[in-house]
Amino acid sequence: MAIGCKEHCHMKAILALTTAIAVIAVMGVSAMKDHAAPAPGSDALLKIAETRRSIRQYTSEPISPETISNIIAIAMLAPSSYGQNPVEFVVVQEREKLARLAACKRIGAPSVRASAASVVVMVDTSKGELWPEDGSVAATYLLLAAEQYGIGACWNQIRLRDGQRKSASREICELLGVPERYEVVCVVALGHPKSRLPPHRKEDIDFARLHMGKFK
Numbered sequence: 658m659a660i661g662c663k664e665h666c667h668m669k670a671i672l673a674l675t676t677a678i679a680v681i682a683v684m685g686v687s688a689m690k691d692h693a694a695p696a697p698g699s700d701a702l703l704k705i706a707e708t709r710r711s712i713r714q715y716t717s718e719p720i721s722p723e724t725i726s727n728i729i730a731i732a733m734l735a736p737s738s739y740g741q742n743p744v745e746f747v748v749v750q751e752r753e754k755l756a757r758l759a760a761c762k763r764i765g766a767p768s769v770r771a772s773a774a775s776v777v778v779m780v781d782t783s784k785g786e787l788w789p790e791d792g793s794v795a796a797t798y799l800l801l802a803a804e805q806y807g808i809g810a811c812w813n814q815i816r817l818r819d820g821q822r823k824s825a826s827r828e829i830c831e832l833l834g835v836p837e838r839y840e841v842v843c844v845v846a847l848g849h850p851k852s853r854l855p856p857h858r859k860e861d862i863d864f865a866r867l868h869m870g871k872f873k
């Protein structure tokens with residue numbers, strides 16, 4: 658039986674509509690997959706925690722802007738008190754500025770001086786009293802993120818450390834033009850590792866530090 662033009666056009670429209678619905682459904686499912694948690698049993702974070710070591714010597718290879726941005730993005734996803742996101746980051750890459758940054762800590766910060774880039778982790782103290790914790794959590798994410806991208810990293814303590822004339826934190830804020838309400842928790846030095854250190858191993862963890870239910 659011959660199909661008239663009207664029916665033919667009608668069928669084409671239905672076909673186009675169902676195709677569009679199917680495409681949107683598939684896109685929806687894959688978008689959900691993108692946001693799904695890692696499969697149960699995945700040990701990706703365990704591997705990163707095991708292989709991460711404090712790396713203090715680096716090659717002269719620069720870190721790509723994309724990698725730096727990805728590392729900072731992960732640190733910006735860290736939880737914060739009251740959800741205030743009070744932690745901010747200044748990335749220093751110029752050699753001369755890295756040397757001046759390292760000198761803001763009286764006892765020095767050799768890994769900062771040697772780094773390809775150093776990230777000053779600072780917190781807006783007007784956003785809450787838990788700023789040392791907020792800065793520390795973000796810095797920890799930074800260390801783990803660097804490991805994921807194969808970048809060596811080292812925490813350089815700044816909070817409670819002396820500078821040449823004032824606290825190390827105040828001297829860094831002056832060097833970088835940071836307002837007074839900010840405090841620097843640490844500077845994380847980054848670079849391509851000159852050499853790797855042996856990984857930590859889950860097997861070596863001293864589980865006597867774990868107390869279930871009560872301290873014993």
Ligand SMILES: Cc1cc2nc3c(=O)[nH]c(=O)nc-3n(C[C@H](O)[C@H](O)[C@H](O)COP(=O)(O)O)c2cc1C
Pocket residue numbers: 709710711712713768811812813814815
């Ligand atoms: C709160 C904190 C402060 C630290 N301060 C410094 C520092 O000022 N300079 C430094 O070279 N390493 C510093 N480190 C790195 C530790 O020395 C290092 O994590 C520790 O020796 C264990 O070695 P690993 O990181 O290779 O596992 C610090 C680490 C933390 C968590």
